[in-house]
Amino acid sequence: MTRLTLAALLLAAPAWAEPCPPPPDHSEPLAALTAQVQAAETEAEAREIGNRMWDYWADAPDDRAQAILDRGMTRRAGYDFLGAIREFDALIAYCPDYAEGYNQRAFVHYLRQDFTAALADLDRALARAPDHIAALSGKALSLYALGRTEAARDTLARALALNPWLPERSLAAPGAPLAPPGEDI
Structure with a gap:
């Protein structure tokens, strides 16, 4: 392929070939929700706050990315794990800076018990x-499944510092197996 042909193809690329915009910055509302969940008095209250966090994490950079994310999550919910991975692969290829693409693909890997792949995406x-x-x-959870207890303990402690109500x-x-040293099994 000549340079001229390549240049012509690039110039003729359809609008959908536009790059993914940056992910939305939800750091302020997520920080506020984190403070709320830390102050929650009941598990039900914490669960409701956690659900609101998902509204931000699952807010994709644009409509195209949102459609791909939604299809992947639907496929995962329907136990079509390979289809879900294909969707999340497409989302990551389109929006490589969007954290939720990797998180959702990691969840599918985890469900398939491919903990090494899940850990890489996480x-x-x-x-x-x-x-x-x-x-x-x-x-x-992935570290624990891989037998990396100390790293799992440290990571879970970090998560619980942000949300002490996690299941x-x-x-x-x-x-329990990830209790602080001396308190574990």
Whole structure:
């Protein structure tokens, strides 16, 4: 292919070939929700706050990205894990800076018990959104599944510092496998 042909193809690219816009900056409302969940007095109150966090995490950069994310989540919910991975692969290819693409693909890997792949994607998600509580929780679970207990304990502690009401908190209770050293099984 000549340079002229390549240039012509690039100039003729359809509008959908536009790059993904930057992910929305929801850091302020997420920080406010984190403070609220830390002050929550009941598990039900904390769960409602956590659901509002998902509204921000799952807010894709544009309509195209949102449609891909929604299709992937629908496929995952329908146990079409390979279809979900294809959708999340497409989302990541289109929006490589959007943390939720990696987090959702990690969840599918986790469900398939491919904990190494889940961990790699969770690290990518956390590189983009360091306080993504669900990604931290997923990372702790993946590390635990891989037998990396100390790293799992540390990661879960970080997640619980942000949201002490996470269901995974039972793993850090006295006598549980991720309890602080000396309190674990």
